[in-house]
Amino acid sequence: MGCCAGTCGHVWQYAHAVARLFPELERDTRERVDFGLAQQPDGAIFFRGEFNNIPAVDGQAGTILRALREHQMTTDNAWLERNWPGIRRATEWLMARDGDGTG
Numbered sequence: 001m002g003c004c005a006g007t008c009g010h011v012w013q014y015a016h017a018v019a020r021l022f023p024e025l026e027r028d029t030r031e032r033v034d035f036g037l038a039q040q041p042d043g044a045i046f047f048r049g050e051f052n053n054i055p056a057v058d059g060q061a062g063t064i065l066r067a068l069r070e071h072q073m074t075t076d077n078a079w080l081e082r083n084w085p086g087i088r089r090a091t092e093w094l095m096a097r098d099g100d101g102t103g
Contacts, residue, residue, distance in 0.1 A: 013062020019069060027070045027079055034063045035086030043086075043093030060094050 019026040038049045046052050047059035067087045071080040080087075 013059055013066065016069070019066070019073065023073050027074070030063070030067055030070055031079070031083055035083050035090070039086050039090065043089030045090055057094065057097055060090060064090055064094065
């Protein structure tokens with residue numbers, strides 16, 4: 001089982017093997033979990049899906065990067081078009097955490 005319930009975005013955001021071996025599974029996880037049940041109206045993504053109620057900045061950034069990877073690994077824009085509103089909200093939420101605007 002491991003140490004953490006859920007997808008634990010701040011821990012697993014660096015993993016690429018699943019996306020390369022099972023791309024449909026990984027895209028589905030992004031869509032249904034990260035940009036679905038884990039994403040809040042303000043754009044925050046709870047880092048363990050439905051198993052907690054807090055975001056993690058590193059997990060948020062990793063999820064945005066994974067979304068880029070998922071798009072780059074497809075042959076059309078359908079996945080990106082469906083998920084763009086959530087990706088944009090996630091990016092805006094992350095940018096708002098940069099208090100002094102230095103990136």
